[in-house]
Amino acid sequence: MATVINSFAISGVDGYGVEVEVDLIYGQPSISIVGLGDMAIKESRERLQAAMVKAGFEFPKVKVVINLAPSDMKKRGTHYDLAMAIGLLEQSEQLLPLANLKKMGFIGELSLNAYLRPCAGVLPMAIRAQQMGLETLIVPEDNVQEASLVKGITVYGFQKLQDVVDFLRGDSVLPTPAPTETPDFLELPVDFKEVQGQDTLIEYLVLAAAGGHNMLMIGPPGCGKSMIAKRIPTILPSMTEEESLEVTKIYSVAGMLKNRGDLIRTRPFRDPHHNASTNALIGGGNFASPGEISLAHHGVLFLDEIAEFQKKTLDALRQPIEDRSVTITRVKSTNTYPCNFMLIAAMNPCPCGYYGQSKCRCSDYEVFKYQQTISGPILDRMDVQKYVQPVNIFSLTSGYQGRSSQELRERVELARSIQKRRYADVKGVTCNAQMTSALMDEYCQLDEGGMRLLQKAYEKFQYNARSFYKFKKLARTYADLDGSEIIRQKDVAAALSARDLDKDQKGMVVL
Amino acid sequence: MIDQRLYWIWLTGIPSIGPVMQKRLLKQFHSPEVIFRINPRELEKILGIGPALVDRIVEARSLEKSERILERMLKQNINLLTIENPLYPDKVKKISRAPVVLYYRGLIRENSMGVGVIGTRQCTSYGKQVAIETAGFLAKHQVPVISGMAKGIDGYAHTACLKAGGYTMAFLGSGVDICYPREHQSLMEAIIQKGAVLSLYPPGTPIYPHHFHQRNFLISAWSSKLLVVEAGEKSGTWSTVNHARILKREIWAVPNNIYELESRGTNQMIANGAAIFLNPQQLIPVSHVKKSPKTTNHPPSILENSIKFVREDSFTSFEKGIVEQLKTTPMSIDQLVKTMKRSHSEIIETLSLLELESVIRIKPNQTIELI
Numbered sequence: 001m002a003t004v005i006n007s008f009a010i011s012g013v014d015g016y017g018v019e020v021e022v023d024l025i026y027g028q029p030s031i032s033i034v035g036l037g038d039m040a041i042k043e044s045r046e047r048l049q050a051a052m053v054k055a056g057f058e059f060p061k062v063k064v065v066i067n068l069a070p071s072d073m074k075k076r077g078t079h080y081d082l083a084m085a086i087g088l089l090e091q092s093e094q095l096l097p098l099a100n101l102k103k104m105g106f107i108g109e110l111s112l113n114a115y116l117r118p119c120a121g122v123l124p125m126a127i128r129a130q131q132m133g134l135e136t137l138i139v140p141e142d143n144v145q146e147a148s149l150v151k152g153i154t155v156y157g158f159q160k161l162q163d164v165v166d167f168l169r170g171d172s173v174l175p176t177p178a179p180t181e182t183p184d185f186l187e188l189p190v191d192f193k194e195v196q197g198q199d200t201l202i203e204y205l206v207l208a209a210a211g212g213h214n215m216l217m218i219g220p221p222g223c224g225k226s227m228i229a230k231r232i233p234t235i236l237p238s239m240t241e242e243e244s245l246e247v248t249k250i251y252s253v254a255g256m257l258k259n260r261g262d263l264i265r266t267r268p269f270r271d272p273h274h275n276a277s278t279n280a281l282i283g284g285g286n287f288a289s290p291g292e293i294s295l296a297h298h299g300v301l302f303l304d305e306i307a308e309f310q311k312k313t314l315d316a317l318r319q320p321i322e323d324r325s326v327t328i329t330r331v332k333s334t335n336t337y338p339c340n341f342m343l344i345a346a347m348n349p350c351p352c353g354y355y356g357q358s359k360c361r362c363s364d365y366e367v368f369k370y371q372q373t374i375s376g377p378i379l380d381r382m383d384v385q386k387y388v389q390p391v392n393i394f395s396l397t398s399g400y401q402g403r404s405s406q407e408l409r410e411r412v413e414l415a416r417s418i419q420k421r422r423y424a425d426v427k428g429v430t431c432n433a434q435m436t437s438a439l440m441d442e443y444c445q446l447d448e449g450g451m452r453l454l455q456k457a458y459e460k461f462q463y464n465a466r467s468f469y470k471f472k473k474l475a476r477t478y479a480d481l482d483g484s485e486i487i488r489q490k491d492v493a494a495a496l497s498a499r500d501l502d503k504d505q506k507g508m509v510v511l
Numbered sequence: 512m513i514d515q516r517l518y519w520i521w522l523t524g525i526p527s528i529g530p531v532m533q534k535r536l537l538k539q540f541h542s543p544e545v546i547f548r549i550n551p552r553e554l555e556k557i558l559g560i561g562p563a564l565v566d567r568i569v570e571a572r573s574l575e576k577s578e579r580i581l582e583r584m585l586k587q588n589i590n591l592l593t594i595e596n597p598l599y600p601d602k603v604k605k606i607s608r609a610p611v612v613l614y615y616r617g618l619i620r621e622n623s624m625g626v627g628v629i630g631t632r633q634c635t636s637y638g639k640q641v642a643i644e645t646a647g648f649l650a651k652h653q654v655p656v657i658s659g660m661a662k663g664i665d666g667y668a669h670t671a672c673l674k675a676g677g678y679t680m681a682f683l684g685s686g687v688d689i690c691y692p693r694e695h696q697s698l699m700e701a702i703i704q705k706g707a708v709l710s711l712y713p714p715g716t717p718i719y720p721h722h723f724h725q726r727n728f729l730i731s732a733w734s735s736k737l738l739v740v741e742a743g744e745k746s747g748t749w750s751t752v753n754h755a756r757i758l759k760r761e762i763w764a765v766p767n768n769i770y771e772l773e774s775r776g777t778n779q780m781i782a783n784g785a786a787i788f789l790n791p792q793q794l795i796p797v798s799h800v801k802k803s804p805k806t807t808n809h810p811p812s813i814l815e816n817s818i819k820f821v822r823e824d825s826f827t828s829f830e831k832g833i834v835e836q837l838k839t840t841p842m843s844i845d846q847l848v849k850t851m852k853r854s855h856s857e858i859i860e861t862l863s864l865l866e867l868e869s870v871i872r873i874k875p876n877q878t879i880e881l882i
Contacts, residue, residue, distance in 0.1 A: 200844040200877075203855040349875075356875030361633040363662055365694050389843070389877045456867050478856075493863040494856060504875070509643055509670045511701045 003091040006105040007083035008125035009075050012335040013249045015128030019069045022087030027063040035068030038076040047110045055114040055161045060092045079119035082108035105129040108140045114161040118142035120255030126150040190231050192405045197391035208384045209235050210415035211477030212431030214343040219388030220353045225346035229302040233267040234405035237413045243298045268299030274308040278316045288328040294337035306345040307373045314378050364508045385501040415480040432477045444472040449489035457496050461506050471495045516591050518543035520577040523612045533611045583714045587688050600624045603732045610711050616687045617707035625655025626794045627734030630664030630741040638741035643671040648791035650677020657734045664740045679706040682729045684722035686714040731755035735796050738763045742776030763788040841880035
């Protein structure tokens with residue numbers, strides 16, 4: 001009878017169980033691995049042979065057949081090595097039969113010297129192991145901390161194949177690994193305190209953060225757009241346990257969790273360069289791996305110089321922004337990743353970059369054309385659009401201290417908690433920015449004064465119907481920031497000041 | 512019957528014969544067709560025409576090229592404005608070197624002479640503001656705005672005029688079917704809709720630097736008054752101004768900072784005797800004064816010294832405070848927060864209201880100024 005060893009595969013950000021079946025058949029010595037494995041899996045046979053011999057075992061001189069079930073699912077990766085080795089040892093009776101092998105899971109790549117190498121995606125696999133009701137999970141030592149994040153399953157980490165075998169034989173007892181605290185690698189020692197002279201802009205950032213609105217900052221080079229963007233995660237409400245787990249899973253799948261003893265607890269901040277390809281941003285590659293938008297899940301995606309991104313790349317963002325998840329299909333796999341992020345973009349206002357300053361000689365047409373390089377639909381998803389002005393360095397010495405992230409976050413958290421209560425019963429909506437038009441009819445009723453104000457703004461600046469909804473949403477967030485149930489006239493007034501580009505383009509002398 | 516326009520096109524296409532000679536020929540023979548057909552010996556009787564020139568004319572006696580041009584004109588809806596056309600302004604006709612034929616798209620209205628608004632391509636926001644407000648003002652007073660459809664001042668003048676519902680004419684240095692600069696494609700189409708685009712050069716003629724000289728001459732010829740908004744030391748505007756001086760047109764220049772590169776030319780023009788432009792009222796030609804609407808209900812803001820407050824009485828004390836602060840100098844929101852000692856949200860809300868009331872305006876550099 002064939003030996004069956006539990007291992008796992010990844011689909012999207014979730015793991016699923018894979019049974020590694022090993023059988024020995026009398027015949028010409030050979031080894032074949034079936035079950036739609038990729039090249040890395042096919043190459044396991046060489047690693048297996050070398051590692052087993054190195055660890056002092058005998059490689060069976062018969063026909064070896066290894067099957068990865070379910071056999072109709074494509075599989076990839078090198079983490080099946082350990083399960084195959086254990087299966088082979090068991091089947092060739094080099095390991096005393098152990099009853100609880102059925103209750104164990106194995107993850108790990110083998111080196112030719114029989115060492116265990118770390119693999120990507122251990123967290124979702126460990127979660128799956130726990131869900132399958134396994135009691136013990138054996139992983140490479142480097143992955144112990146990551147796997148230990150899952151409660152309800154005992155995780156053991158080993159350095160060598162020999163150690164694993166010793167453990168299974170009951171020869172040596174290993175201490176349960178105690179996860180050591182490691183510093184949070186995403187923790188940026190930044191704070192809004194350090195930003196000086198941009199208080200007005202920060203006010204709008206608080207607005208954007210409070211309502212989950214996407215924001216576009218338009219300003220000359222060196223005015224602090226990037227500095228400010230980097231600090232946005234520090235004013236977003238802290239992540240819930242569930243959100244942390246989701247983010248950590250994505251990073252695990254992407255192989256970006258190195259020796260972590262904890263979930264990712266700070267919101268991610270991703271700032272891909274404008275040269276990034278569509279696949280880098282959206283996700284893709286041979287194995288449909290997560291892109292920047294998924295790595296920014298529950299955090300901030302910052303697109304600096306958004307006008308320099310390829311139009312095609314930007315347009316690819318439209319649907320993921322709407323759906324908050326992205327499905328990537330490749331020949332080898334189809335994966336769905338979540339991507340619920342706050343989009344912060346920055347750009348220069350005109351070709352020379354100094355629009356609004358005396359040295360700018362760009363014509364209105366040039367400015368208009370430059371700003372139009374971002375397609376309408378993307379611009380449309382930017383609820384807040386603000387011009388940023390360079391800071392007057394002489395006014396900075398006045399000893400005026402900027403407000404701390406802590407202080408700003410408290411305001412954001414208050415507004416978010418109101419929204420959380422409001423949308424508790426609505427599926428898929430957690431903040432004002434995500435409101436559908438039906439929800440807006442329910443929650444964005446304006447009083448007479450507010451309506452009159454909006455109308456007046458329409459006449460004066462000739463806004464289109466689309467911005468009408470944006471203003472209502474923004475007014476809702478302003479009211480939430482103040483803890484007000486109803487949207488007051490002053491909320492509308494403040495909201496009207498949050499879309500500079502709309503207003504400015506209407507005033508341009510261009511035909 | 513052969514289209515008379517063919518002969519007009521032919522006449523203006525003969526090499527070595529300029530507008531002066533063309534007019535002399537026309538005076539003698541009355542129509543270009545006669546010049547085309549007449550016995551060469553008759554031509555020789557004209558003052559200034561020697562045997563060599565007669566040979567040239569006779570040699571050029573083929574309508575092939577003219578037919579090609581006419582075909583192109585018909586296809587693209589291009590018209591011919593001949594010197595015999597009553598729409599050809601008398602004041603231009605009088606100029607000896609005024610062209611006999613102009614190609615145009617759009618509509619030539621009666622009394623098409625107007626005020627030229629010209630200036631540098633690379634203008635500052637100051638120049639832009641003057642150009643826009645002046646052109647808008649002229650449009651409201653039904654004064655045609657004449658310019659050259661270049662980038663910068665020219666473009667702003669045309670655009671502002673059209674936006675205010677006025678009539679504008681653009682003179683090009685290429686054929687009227689070619690748009691230069693290309694970014695003005697939509698502007699050109701709008702001018703053709705509501706005004707006219709004219710050129711001395713037949714359709715299909717590409718842009719050449721030396722064409723601008725003729726085009727500048729036409730701009731000054733068509734302008735009873737010429738306003739130079741901004742011009743550098745070696746600006747092409749000088750050529751237009753020199754033409755205007757020869758044609759005895761009124762030249763106005765906008766004064767500006769003496770250190771600004773873009774105003775060296777205009778300030779120099781003032782030093783050379785150009786009139787100093789202080790407000791667009793100065794540019795309304797006498798002939799237009801009677802026709803123009805009496806009430807100047809929308810005077811351009813920058814040129815009005817007094818600040819009007821629509822509802823100053825109904826201001827809250829806070830609003831009054833802000834207005835008071837802004838009276839001295841434009842300020843940013845941060846500065847207002849500091850001096851008024853109020854929160855950002857309060858200031859932002861109030862400014863937004865004041866902006867809607869057109870009491871203040873937010874400049875591109877995000878400072879707030881009173882209107």
